[in-house]
Amino acid sequence: MVRKRVPDWLNSSLWYTTPADDRLHRYSSPSPTTASAADSEPNHQPPTPAPPSPPPVAAASKPPSTPNPPKSETRDPVNKNSNNNNGGNDQNGGSSGASPDDISRQAQLLSELSKKVINMWELRRIASQGIPDGAGIRSTVWKLLLGYLPPERAQWSSELAKKRSQYRHFKEELLMNPSEVTRRLEKSVACDNDESKSESRGLLSRSQITHGEHPLSLGKSSVWNQFFQDSEIIEQIDRDVMRTHPDMHFFSGDSQLAKSNQDAMRNILIVFAKLNPGIRYVQGMNEILAPLFYVFKNDPDAEMAAAAEADTFFCFVELLSGFRDHFCQQLDNSNVGIRSTISRLSQLLKEHDEELWRHLEVTTKVNPQFYAFRWITLLLTQEFNFADSLHIWDTLLSDPEGPLETLLRVCCAMLILIRRRLLAGDFTSNLKLLQHYPSTNISHLLYVANKLRIHKP
Amino acid sequence: MVLVLALGDLHIPHRAADLPPKFKSMLVPGKIQHIICTGNLCIKEVQDYLKTLCPDLHITRGEYDEETRYPETKTLTIGQFKLGLCHGHQVIPWGDLDSLAMLQRQLDVDILVTGHTHQFTAYKHEGGVVINPGSATGAYSSITYDVNPSFVLMDIDGLRVVVYVYELIDGEVKVDKIDFKKTTATTHSAH
Numbered sequence: 001m002v003r004k005r006v007p008d009w010l011n012s013s014l015w016y017t018t019p020a021d022d023r024l025h026r027y028s029s030p031s032p033t034t035a036s037a038a039d040s041e042p043n044h045q046p047p048t049p050a051p052p053s054p055p056p057v058a059a060a061s062k063p064p065s066t067p068n069p070p071k072s073e074t075r076d077p078v079n080k081n082s083n084n085n086n087g088g089n090d091q092n093g094g095s096s097g098a099s100p101d102d103i104s105r106q107a108q109l110l111s112e113l114s115k116k117v118i119n120m121w122e123l124r125r126i127a128s129q130g131i132p133d134g135a136g137i138r139s140t141v142w143k144l145l146l147g148y149l150p151p152e153r154a155q156w157s158s159e160l161a162k163k164r165s166q167y168r169h170f171k172e173e174l175l176m177n178p179s180e181v182t183r184r185l186e187k188s189v190a191c192d193n194d195e196s197k198s199e200s201r202g203l204l205s206r207s208q209i210t211h212g213e214h215p216l217s218l219g220k221s222s223v224w225n226q227f228f229q230d231s232e233i234i235e236q237i238d239r240d241v242m243r244t245h246p247d248m249h250f251f252s253g254d255s256q257l258a259k260s261n262q263d264a265m266r267n268i269l270i271v272f273a274k275l276n277p278g279i280r281y282v283q284g285m286n287e288i289l290a291p292l293f294y295v296f297k298n299d300p301d302a303e304m305a306a307a308a309e310a311d312t313f314f315c316f317v318e319l320l321s322g323f324r325d326h327f328c329q330q331l332d333n334s335n336v337g338i339r340s341t342i343s344r345l346s347q348l349l350k351e352h353d354e355e356l357w358r359h360l361e362v363t364t365k366v367n368p369q370f371y372a373f374r375w376i377t378l379l380l381t382q383e384f385n386f387a388d389s390l391h392i393w394d395t396l397l398s399d400p401e402g403p404l405e406t407l408l409r410v411c412c413a414m415l416i417l418i419r420r421r422l423l424a425g426d427f428t429s430n431l432k433l434l435q436h437y438p439s440t441n442i443s444h445l446l447y448v449a450n451k452l453r454i455h456k457p
Numbered sequence: 458m459v460l461v462l463a464l465g466d467l468h469i470p471h472r473a474a475d476l477p478p479k480f481k482s483m484l485v486p487g488k489i490q491h492i493i494c495t496g497n498l499c500i501k502e503v504q505d506y507l508k509t510l511c512p513d514l515h516i517t518r519g520e521y522d523e524e525t526r527y528p529e530t531k532t533l534t535i536g537q538f539k540l541g542l543c544h545g546h547q548v549i550p551w552g553d554l555d556s557l558a559m560l561q562r563q564l565d566v567d568i569l570v571t572g573h574t575h576q577f578t579a580y581k582h583e584g585g586v587v588i589n590p591g592s593a594t595g596a597y598s599s600i601t602y603d604v605n606p607s608f609v610l611m612d613i614d615g616l617r618v619v620v621y622v623y624e625l626i627d628g629e630v631k632v633d634k635i636d637f638k639k640t641t642a643t644t645h646s647a648h
Binding site: 177178179180182201202203204205206207208209212214215216217218228231 | 632
């Protein structure tokens with residue numbers, strides 16, 4: 001049996017970063033990372049010197065044998081582009097000075113977005129390298145990537161108006177409580193019985209109920225009955241919304257902002273659950289909703305931010321459409337369910353790194369379901385911090401084949417990046433490691449994931 | 458949207474064994490927010506049963522109740538409405554609108570719920586509304602044997618109340634409703 005050796009480039013020490021440094025450097029001091037020398041840009045400015053740049057990235061500026069990677073992934077998640085006049089909203093008050101790579105990508109994106117008809121292929125290509133935080137364009141780009149906004153700019157306002165009013169209708173219909181529903185039913189059935197016929201005393205007249213609707217009705221089609229049945233799901237949604245990202249002021253806390261955001265998320269999930277009786281609400285959907293809502297709500301354009309709820313709803317539906325089957329319990333064992341996706345991941349790992357695969361699944365018997373379930377169903381939102389997961393989503397959403405393919409590659413890359421520790425560990429330590437994935441340089445992770453696409457053995 | 462169940466005069470176990478099964482099947486926990494009971498349950502087990510339907514339970518004393526510590530009258534505020542509760546055997550003539558109106562003015566409530574006559578009625582007068590939910594078990598009364606089991610469910614929504622009347626006529630549950638509005642909001646006076 002021929003053992004497939006791990007390709008050299010994987011085993012190189014380049015890919016093992018010390019976890020702590022990157023994070024600190026990124027968020028504290030101005031630290032534009034040195035751009036990698038291999039760059040698709042023709043006029044590549046010299047890298048701005050920066051003392052605290054993380055060592056491996058500096059080393060990576062001269063990648064050894066591999067051909068120039070078409071997508072160079074050095075990234076500075078939270079920086080304010082002082083070089084760029086469009087310095088948009090900056091959530092973390094970060095550094096001044098972006099990497100030239102970032103600036104160029106931002107310029108490309110902006111130029112692409114300002115065209116009359118946006119070239120989606122080109123947009124996806126640029127976006128998959130990462131959308132710089134500085135210019136506040138992530139919201140628009142995501143909406144384009146998810147197909148919410150059409151590529152023709154001229155149609156945007158009409159599309160948006162249409163979708164937003166549709167959402168308003170949904171809300172009105174579905175979030176009404178049964179008292180109001182019955183009132184509306186009556187109005188449509190009988191003309192308003194004159195309230196003005198108020199005799200000052202005497203028997204109150206009894207009237208017929210419409211459609212057999214009364215609060216204790218046990219009929220399947222009864223509005224009241226459905227209301228009480230839905231109240232369980234609504235309670236579940238409420239609980240989960242309150243628990244989303246408790247460390248972020250945007251989502252949690254006593255502030256007016258947090259409360260209104262929670263209300264918006266609750267409404268979206270309730271409307272979704274009512275419109276999709278097959279799948280309803282499953283725990284975890286709130287985690288997929290959170291980044292979408294965050295990005296759209298923080299759109300620098302005030303009008304877009306105000307309508308974030310409606311936009312998020314449709315994008316959420318779109319995003320979930322590829323992953324619905326993961327949430328459906330009956331489909332667990334089918335060939336579209338979560339188990340089959342996990343086994344695809346397993347297969348991918350086996351193709352790229354058989355030694356690791358064998359060690360994990362056969363020797364230490366770490367069933368991929370123990371760790372990959374959460375990775376896949378929640379689209380990696382729980383494994384990395386919020387800013388990092390936004391970046392990962394940039395890449396996931398820009399995949400033309402759909403996020404699932406890229407997701408599997410990223411998961412595979414996550415495993416390969418810590419292969420040394422995994423190979424040295426037993427069941428307990430490996431499981432612990434995988435369930436609390438160590439913080440890592442996202443750029444590297446995505447780079448490796450991308451390489452898996454190219455270097456299919 | 459607050460659901461308030463009003464019932465009374467069950468006379469369990471003396472005059473009736475239990476609520477009619479069709480009523481029992483409809484009364485499930487989790488739907489109703491308050492229960493007001495005019496009295497004459499008569500035993501503690503009935504109180505326990507009602508408590509399982511809804512933890513917020515208000516009872517006034519009827520003349521056959523074995524629990525002596527229920528109050529004679531009770532008032533509570535639900536939403537914009539003030540409700541008053543009394544069994545009704547104290548108000549003579551029994552079931553007379555004028556006397557009940559006097560009680561209503563005394564208690565200063567918008568909706569007065571009384572029982573004792575075992576007949577459903579709903580009256581309106583200048584001061585407010587008087588509702589008699591009847592007997593939930595159909596027990597015979599001091600006045601008549603011919604009693605249909607009935608109870609009342611009120612849906613209080615802002616300034617509007619929809620009163621759903623559930624009656625068991627010839628073995629079938631019949632539901633009717635009564636709508637009324639309050640003209641002014643309740644001012645919460647400091648006590």
